[in-house]
Amino acid sequence: MPVDHDAVLSWYAAVRRDLPWRRTRDPYRILVSEVMLQQTQVARVVPYYEAFLERFPDELALGDAPTADVLRLWSGLGYNRRALALQACARAVARDGWPADAEGLRALPGIGPYTAAAVASFAFGEHVAAVDTNVRRVIERVDREHRTTAPLFARAAALLPAGRAADWNQAMMELGATICTARSPSCDDCPVATCRSRGLPLPVAPSSSPRHSRPAPRFEETDRFVRGRIVAALAADEELPTGIGEDRVERALAGLERDGLVVREGAAVRLP
DSSP states (O other), X not given: OOOOHHHHHHHHHHHOOOOGGGGOOOHHHHHHHHHHHTTSOHHHHHHHHHHHHHHOOSHHHHHHSOHHHHHHHHTTSSOTHHHHHHHHHHHHHHHHOOOOSHHHHTTSTTOOHHHHHHHHHHHHOOOOOOOOHHHHHHHHHHHTOOOOHHHHHHHHHHHOOTTOHHHHHHXXXXXXXXXXXXXXXXXXXXXXXXXXXXXXXXXXXXXXXXXXXXXOOOGXXXXXXXXXXXXXXXXXXXXXXXXSOHHHHHHHHHHHHHTTSOEEETTEEEOO
């Protein structure tokens, strides 16, 4: 299915959100934004992003910082292991310099295909498609076809307009985030006139989930909730949380210690 690149890029130029990481080509600042945006909404990320860069303005500052300080600033954003991976990346880059393409970026600690492609495209201008959940959804609806990973990436690469990879990647992400949303797509506002799913429900994606799966637990019932409470308490120099069960706290502490997010010294617990 052909796509009118000019229509999509013109739409993006007219409506794009003014996000701080879109005003820079600094690979460090772009990497910070991409790591923070993993599984976290834009509105929550913006204040953390700005505060983080004020305290750690470049890879040297982040790499040299005590890990406890990094976790204190990250606390509340969630998925705290991202902070450790980001600091490990900063130390690698401070030591060896920035890889200038997606393949080299993939070698950095904790960097996956999407993040590598995003940084390579936005910071270094590499002609590479950055495929996140939003982009996947847009492509699948435009073509009305679900694809496995390799064919999807090939299709995304084929859609790239010459010399405009960075703008195109941003436009596709913006389209998925604001128009072609998961639950309520605004088809009448979409710049892709040739979309095969316009005004029609998208077929259900193949699922590997068990047919009779249990409902997901409430967030407050998960280990991730307890882990977050523990890190937040330590970041604020407070006592460990109580009233949520000693077994849950102990299990969360064991996981946090295994992941390098806390240090246990006898009965004492602290950030690394």
